[in-house]
Amino acid sequence: MAAVAATASGVAPNSTIYVRNLEERIKIESLKEALTEIFSEYGNIIDIVAKTNLKAKGQAFVVFDNVDSATRAIEEINGFELFEKPMVLDYAKTRSDATVLKEQGEAELEAHKRKRLAEKAQEALEAQKKLKRGAAAPGGAETRPSKVTRGTGLKPSNAAAAPVIPDEYLPPNKILFLREIPDSLDQDGLTAVFGRFEGFKEVRMVPGRKGIAFVEYEAETGAISAKEATSGMPLGENGKPIRVTYQRQ
Secondary structure (H helix, E strand, O other), X not given: OOOOOOXXXXXXXXXXXXXXXXXXXXXXXXXXXXXXXXXXXXXXXXXXXXXXXXXXXXXXXXXXXXXXXXXXXXXXXXXXXEOOEEOEEEEOOOOOHHHHHHHHOHHHHHHHHHHHHHHHHHHHHHHHHHHHHHHHOOOOOOOOOOOOOOOOOXXXXXXXXXXXXXXXXXXXXXXXXXXXXXXXXXXXXXXXXXXXXXXXXXXXXXXXXXXXXXXXXXXXXXXXXXXXXXXOOEEOOOOEEOEEEEOOO
16 A cells, blocks of 8 residues: 655644634534535544634544545545535644544543643743733833733723733633523533532632633643533533633733
């Protein structure tokens, strides 16, 4: 069997395909069903990953059980229209959780997850440093947020405030900020969801404010795991996805 070459992006062939330019308005379950129907023609799919959080919209990962299946799919499906948008395919830059578990077992999977979380935390920290450097440059108005907004997870309303780090890039800390919580979900319901992660301390609702809450853990590791698992999770009677970010410091 001839060796397959890396794609134009330079990513080495592997069994996971990165799919982008997907229609963002399609529900995740419908999107996964469509991707399964299309890609299953090329081999055995062991996982499809698609999320609802802002940073991951319009993207998905299709995980085959071998590299050849992924290669054939990329060669034949790249540019294929799904929901009236041409899909753009490439090999994923990193191995999927499903691939690591299949090839190396649970112990290696945990190490793989820890490495990924550490890399994401570093990316968030770099984004924060870059934004701070821009705010401190000549002409940049650097102002401190008011006591009302500082540390609440809410953005300052002062128009002259320094550029605000997008929620998706906030550096990890041990407190999560939840938004868009369904009215049907109370403190006990949130505790049932977030209390299963290591180091859970409490859920704090905000008096007089619907749809938001804070979840505190004993250490950042618990908060990181919880955010990774619950961001965009559908909750409540209508299955509305919640937004989970780190508390703004």
